[in-house]
Amino acid sequence: MTSILKPPVIHPSLPKNALGLTRRDYEGAMSTLCAGCGHDSVTAALVQAFWELDVPPHRAAKMSGIGCSSKTTAYFMRQSHGFNGVHGRMPSLATGANAANRDLVYVGVSGDGDSLSIGLGQLCHAIRRSVNLLYVLENNGVYGLTKGQFSASADVGSTSKKGEANEQPPIDPVLLALSLGATFVGRSFSGDKAQLVPILKAALRHRGFAFVDVISPCVSFNDHVGSTKSYRYTREHYESLAPVDFVPVRQEITAAQDAAVTTVRMHDGSLVRFRKTDDTYDPTDRDAAYAHVRKHQEVGEIVTGLLYIDEDARDLHALNHTATTPLVDLPYADLCPGNTALQALQDEYR
Amino acid sequence: MEPTNVSDPRYYHKVVDCQWACPAHTNVPEYIRLIAQGRYTDSYMLNRVSNVFPGILGRTCDRPCEPACRRGRVDGKPVAICRLKRVAADLRDDVRDRLPQVPAKKNGKRVALVGAGPSSLTVANDLMPLGYECVIYEKLNQAGGLMRYNIPAFRLPHSVLDEEVDNILNMGVDIRYGTPVASLKGLLDEGYDAVFIGSGAPKGKELDIPGRWDSKTVHIGIEWLGSVHFGHIEKIEPRVLIIGVGNTAMDCCRTSKRLGGTDIKVIARRSRQYFKASPWELEDAEEEGIEIVENHAPKRFVVEQGRLVGMEFERLEWTEEGGRQKSRVLETVVIPCDAVILAIGQENAFPWIERDIGLEFDPKWDMPIVDKQTFQSTRPGVFFGGDAAWGPENIIWAVEHGHQAAISIHNHCQGVPVTERPPDGMNLVSAKLGMHAWSYHNDYNPSPRAKMQHEELVKRFSDVSVEVELGFTPEQTAHEVQRCLNCDIETHFTDRLCIECDACIDVCPVNCLTIAPERGSEAELREHLSAPATNAAQALYVSPPLPQTKRLMLKDEDICLHCGLCAERCPTAAWDMRKFDLIRPYAGRSAS
Structure with missing residues (x-):
């Protein structure tokens, strides 16, 4: 919480994007989360990513459910569309919205409780349906809103604030997404915007379900010694994959390609460049990605970076043969062809 | 990279832009907060510690703080720092029982002060409470120096000036009116432990061009202002030209307006961006219907049968060449007038200082050599300050000179080297009062800068002593104090x-x-x-x-x-x- 709103004053050298907007123009309401909450940094990274991509705020829709994480959609892009729904049901809302209007940019923000406990089934089916959505899972390993009980992502041996150790094995959201066939899977850390922002940008440009798990420490209930999701622990066990550059279409560099750079071309022509991979990691090999995350997990390392990307997959619209025009833009006669057309359709099934 | 050393008072001091820019380093944000709390007397006393004349400076200061103000970088308009100072001075209670106390038992040291202007008065203010005996030699019959005879009463009422000057004189200063010092040697021979020279820059610059001496209506600005103050001059001819465009020129043109001048022009050699006058003084003059003429260089006075009828100028065009301004004459014009006031600067004059008493003068400028830090001349025990030290500045600089010279004089009289300057110190205390409660108002207030209300034109021209600025209303004050960004937090x-x-x-x-x-x-x-x-x-x-x-x-x-x-x-x-x-x-x- 803060006692005042952000003053409406900006730095004179604050840059503007192609729309003539500054980062401040992508902000939302003042956060009421705890001071130092990782979620606020994720919010700032989303602001940065949307601003850098020149997304007009009114062409985006923000979806969320319940939890500390789900409050954060209120804290960025106050001009955007948004729906704050029932606990764990954000994927359904996003699916419906996405089906109805394919032209908006969708971002869903959820947490480890909202996604891995009450909403686990919802998450799985959104992945399966390849909803065209950036799905951010703000992962802190605890139920912060109810004072710090272990969540489904808490590691075995991680201790609560009072010192009690967790014994139940966690659900790893990245392995879950990989195994369910998600076409874009990343993991990052709220304290590392240099890595997080390019991943979010690539995810926003991905056609299909883009899943980003963000370690986002709970400063009030899970930032102590013994926690495996604290700022310090995350930094000490941080295993960053190849650093990622996101190159939008208009900035494409035509210079000779560096041999140490792997480039993935996205469907809209923009590029994701993976730099200085010191092993033979291939971000387009699902099995290798799964094995890599598992291997490092065994030795207690948190692999971060853009782990897997498949730009050839079909999204919700391709799978379901939806109309190419958003429903809102369809002429009424097409949207509701009338009783005669309905009768004709029903006759087909008789 | 070396980490910033915030335990050096200079780092945080520089963040407080106004205080850093103020020659006397007045604690501006704190006094503005005190005004916000209605503690006008406390605010006044805090001001007085550093600038000694809050009421006078609240009306007349050159305000180096305002161009420096952070708020100017934020929304283009600095906090009206100077006029808030006036609010504190206007609304305070009697402060006599809070002034520095002077000990009955003196310390046996005697200091002579030449001139009763702001620098000498500040020296007396600082030394009297330490038990010094201060003797001021003043050639006129009133104290205050240029604050009295150079600043017209419509900007600075006599009552304000008298009270603040008397607060110092009443500490028991031995002031000798009508006593010009004719010889520094003679003064030194009287056995003072130290002498401070704060005699100002009392000589107006002359403009010796053809026709200068052929009529009786060409005046030197500061002398003319002095004559108006003392009542020797009560009116002026209808058409008046003021030569020069500094703050004295502004006082001259506005005073002329009150003494019968109807067609008044201020003539500048260069264009507006190079004017020396403060922007607000230019605005105030123009509000009174005074015309400001740019790019005119005086050539001669046009005198017919012993009567001034006009002045000839070359109209110039300025161009920049290799970083230097060059002028080209476009034409010669005559501007008709009945009187001219010369306000093209002031000079120092020390005919009364002997050149063989171990007090060296710079041969180029004929100015005494004065140390920038200690204010001591090359003769130990003789100190300079105010305009007398390095030429014309302004009141707040004179006050700061006085403070520094007083430190030197105290050192000198106590046998401590004058170069041993006590360092600045600081206090740094958390402003936290609770979860999100601070000991200051941290919310940003988007109010625009308050505009000073002025006396209506007809009324203000009725008498030279009608004060033009009316001061802020309580509502204006309430808004303006909240514009301060509290840079000291x-x-x-x-x-x-x-x-x-x-x-x-x-x-x-x-x-x-x-x-x-x-x-x-x-x-x-x-x-x-x-x-x-x-x-x-x-x-x-x-x-x-x-x-x-x-x-x-x-x-x-x-x-x-x-x-x-x-x-x-x-x-x-x-x-x-x-x-x-x-x-x-x-x-x-x-x-x-």
Whole structure:
């Protein structure tokens, strides 16, 4: 919480994007989360990513459910569309919205409780349906809103604030997404915007379900010694994959390609460049990605970076043969062809 | 990169732009807060510590603080610092029982002060409470120096001047009116322990061009203002030209307007951007219907049958060539007039200082050689200050000279080297009162700068002593005090507490914070911030390496609003808002 709103004053050298907007123009309401909450940094990274991509705020829709994480959609892009729904049901809302209007940019923000406990089934089916959505899972390993009980992502041996150790094995959201066939899977850390922002940008440009798990420490209930999701622990066990550059279409560099750079071309022509991979990691090999995350997990390392990307997959619209025009833009006669057309359709099934 | 040393009082002092820019380093934000709390007397007394004449300066100061004010960089208009000072002076209670007490038992040291202007009065103000016996020699019959005879009463009422001057004289100063010093040697022979020369720059510059001496209606600005003050001159001819465009010229033209001048023009050699007068004084003159004529160089006075009828000028065009301004004459014009007032500057004159008493003069300027730090001449025990030291400045500089000279005089009389200057000190105390409660009002107030109300034109021209500025209304004061950004409530960073959660960086409304890896130089760091720090005049704070990643916390001080959001969002109180108090030493009072 803060006692005042952000003053409406900006730095004179604050840059503007192609729309003539500054980062401040992508902000939302003042956060009421705890001071130092990782979620606020994720919010700032989303602001940065949307601003850098020149997304007009009114062409985006923000979806969320319940939890500390789900409050954060209120804290960025106050001009955007948004729906704050029932606990764990954000994927359904996003699916419906996405089906109805394919032209908006969708971002869903959820947490480890909202996604891995009450909403686990919802998450799985959104992945399966390849909803065209950036799905951010703000992962802190605890139920912060109810004072710090272990969540489904808490590691075995991680201790609560009072010192009690967790014994139940966690659900790893990245392995879950990989195994369910998600076409874009990343993991990052709220304290590392240099890595997080390019991943979010690539995810926003991905056609299909883009899943980003963000370690986002709970400063009030899970930032102590013994926690495996604290700022310090995350930094000490941080295993960053190849650093990622996101190159939008208009900035494409035509210079000779560096041999140490792997480039993935996205469907809209923009590029994701993976730099200085010191092993033979291939971000387009699902099995290798799964094995890599598992291997490092065994030795207690948190692999971060853009782990897997498949730009050839079909999204919700391709799978379901939806109309190419958003429903809102369809002429009424097409949207509701009338009783005669309905009768004709029903006759087909008789 | 060396981490910033915030235990050096200069670092946080520089963040308080107004206080840093003020020659006397008045604690502006604190006195504005005291006004906000209705503590006018406390505000006045805080002012008096450093600037000695709050009522006078609240009306007449050259305001170096205002162009420096952070608020100017934020919304283009600085806080009306000067006129808030006047609010404190106007609304305060009697302060006589709070003035420095003078001991009955003297310390046996006698100091002679030449001239009763602001610098000498400040020396007396600082030395009297220490037990010194101060003797002021004043050639006129009233004290105040240029504050009295150069600043017209419509800007500075006599009652305000009298009270603040008397507050010092009533400490028991031995003031000898009508006693010009004819010989410094003679004065020294009287056995004073120290002599301070604060005799000003009393000689108006002459303009010796053809026709200068052929009529009786050409005046020297400061002498003419003096004559008006003493009642020797009560009217002026209808058409008046003022030559020069400094603040004295503004006083001359506006005074002329009140003495019968109807067609008054101020003539400047150059264009407006080079005018010496403060912008607000130009505005005030123009409001009174005075015309300001640019780019005219005087050539001769046109006199017919012993009567001034006009003045001839060359109209100039200025161009820049290789960084230097060059002029070209376009034409010659005659502007008709009945009187001319010359306000083209002032000079020092020391005919009364013998050149063989060990007090060296600079042969080029014929000015005494005075040390910039100690204010001592080359003859130990003889000190200079105010306009007498290095030529015309303004009142607030004269006051600061007086404070510094008083320290030197005290040292000199106590057998301490005058070069031994007591250092500045500081207090730094957390402004935190509770969860999100601060000892200051941290919310940003978007109000525009209050506009000073002026007496209506007809009324103000009725008499030279009708004060033009009416002062702020209570509503204006209430708004204006909240425009102050409280720069003295400093953002203080404790590196070892930082967990690098980015909360402060994300919340800062003006993007002045960055956590970044070390780079080779400050210039490089400045390029790689959340928003590039392009104003090199403002400091960049650099923390020691942070505990978790060894990166650095960086803060561009340029337009920090001191809103405290970084501290409110900081989970570990690594950022804290701390109230900075600069403690300045004065004669006999060290900062510690």
